[in-house]
Amino acid sequence: MITSREPLITAQGAPLAVEPLRSSADVVHDADELRARLGTDGYLFLPGYLNRDEVRAARGSILAALADRGALRPGTDPDLAIPADDYRPWSLHEAARDSEPLQTLLYGDRMAELYHRIFEADVRHFDYTWLRAVPPGKATPPHMDSVFMNRGTLDLMTAWTPLGAIDRTLGGVAVLEGSHRLDEITGGYGSRDVDTYCEDDDQAATIAATDGLTWDGVLTRDPAGFGKAHGLRWLTADYEPGDLLTFTIFTVHLGLDNNADRIRLSSDSRYQRATEKADPRWIGLDPTAHSARSKQGRIC
Numbered sequence: 495m496i497t498s499r500e501p502l503i504t505a506q507g508a509p510l511a512v513e514p515l516r517s518s519a520d521v522v523h524d525a526d527e528l529r530a531r532l533g534t535d536g537y538l539f540l541p542g543y544l545n546r547d548e549v550r551a552a553r554g555s556i557l558a559a560l561a562d563r564g565a566l567r568p569g570t571d572p573d574l575a576i577p578a579d580d581y582r583p584w585s586l587h588e589a590a591r592d593s594e595p596l597q598t599l600l601y602g603d604r605m606a607e608l609y610h611r612i613f614e615a616d617v618r619h620f621d622y623t624w625l626r627a628v629p630p631g632k633a634t635p636p637h638m639d640s641v642f643m644n645r646g647t648l649d650l651m652t653a654w655t656p657l658g659a660i661d662r663t664l665g666g667v668a669v670l671e672g673s674h675r676l677d678e679i680t681g682g683y684g685s686r687d688v689d690t691y692c693e694d695d696d697q698a699a700t701i702a703a704t705d706g707l708t709w710d711g712v713l714t715r716d717p718a719g720f721g722k723a724h725g726l727r728w729l730t731a732d733y734e735p736g737d738l739l740t741f742t743i744f745t746v747h748l749g750l751d752n753n754a755d756r757i758r759l760s761s762d763s764r765y766q767r768a769t770e771k772a773d774p775r776w777i778g779l780d781p782t783a784h785s786a787r788s789k790q791g792r793i794c
Contacts, residue, residue: 501662504751505717505728507632512668512750515539515729515739525611532612536674537741539731544604544655549735551595553657556759559589560627565757575658575757577629587783590623590761597623600655600763608740609651609765616768620776622783624762626749633665633749633758635712636720638673640684640743642711642784647770650743656733657759664758665750667739668730670721673746680744683713689775689784692794705785717748 503510518538521527531538557572563584567576590596599605601619609617620643639652660666674680691701691708701708714720721728730750731737741747752758766772775781775788782788 502753503662503665503730504753505633505668505748506635506715507751508716508718510668510718510728510750512662512728512730515669515731517541519543522608523611525614528612532742535671536745537669537671537729537739540608540738540740541731541734542736543608543738544599544736546736548595548599548602549655549657552593552599553735553759555593555595556586556589556625556627556657559586559593560757565627575627575759576755577757581629581757583627583629586625586627587622587781590625591621591779596625596657596761600653600761605653605763605765608738612651613649613765613767617765618768618772619766620764620772620781621778622776622781626758626760626762628665628749628752628758628760630752630755632751635715636670636717636746636748637711637713638680638684638744638746639764640680641686641688643743643764643773643776644685644687645771645775646773647766648743649770650764650766651740652743652745653763653765654739654741655761655763656735656737657761658735660733660758660760662730662732662750664754664756665752666730666733666758666760667747668728668750669739669741670724670746671727671729673724673726674742674744676724676746679713679746684744686711687790689788690790690792693791694794698791702789702791703786704789707784708789713746720746
């Protein structure tokens with residue numbers, strides 16, 4: 495007898511039970527309901543919201559950039575995104591910035607319409623685009639985006655955009671339903687800043703002059719245990735080109751492990767009201783990001 499095998503779903507190297515995201519495609523034009531679901535769930539999942547041809551064009555552009563860097567295995571179809579034997583992730587900000595198809599996909603009319611509806615105001619986006627090319631293995635641990643971008647308005651939304659089909663074996667983003675309402679987490683962990691350091695630390699001068707994070711921003715290395723302890727479900731989907739997942743900066747989320755043999759391509763982009771302050775680390779042609787130019791000292 496032939497039996498189907500469940501896909502391997504892990505996070506941080508351990509099995510993770512997941513349930514389906516709730517689709518909001520049926521209410522995408524109902525601003526009040528979109529905001530109500532954000533308030534309850536902390537996310538909106540919009541299957542098929544984006545133009546599939548634009549997604550394919552963006553994917554092709556990024557794969558070409560990866561091929562130019564020697565990141566894809568020679569002799570393989572670039573669209574399969576098979577990593578080279580010596581593949582190592584690196585910053586893809588420049589590749590994202592220079593890809594006209596990706597910029598059109600993420601910052602064109604379709605995205606602007608959605609966030610105008612959500613915010614009931616004119617919107618702006620961060621200039622920095624977090625382009626992800628995740629190889630097989632462990633992916634991003636659970637975190638809130640607030641700890642990486644809280645020097646502007648906190649009424650900020652993340653858009654996670656799969657650049658191609660991403661099933662649960664390739665591993666996409668999973669969100670912890672309702673986690674943005676965990677006051678003890680948002681008020682403690684969620685208020686920290688990965689680029690802040692203690693001025694009275696013996697190594698303060700070295701830390702201030704160093705690129706990279708002063709703290710990794712990880713909430714927990716045990717996603718299953720964290721979800722169980724708070725009685726919340728991890729949710730994900732088998733994502734298709736054109737799907738969009740958006741959530742608040744206080745929604746706990748993670749990247750599922752990549753248990754396939756291919757690179758997982760996706761992007762994170764951020765949106766807010768145009769009239770509100772934007773975190774300066776992510777604005778401009780060459781944002782300071784997590785560099786020494788972004789470090790801020792405080793008395794601990």
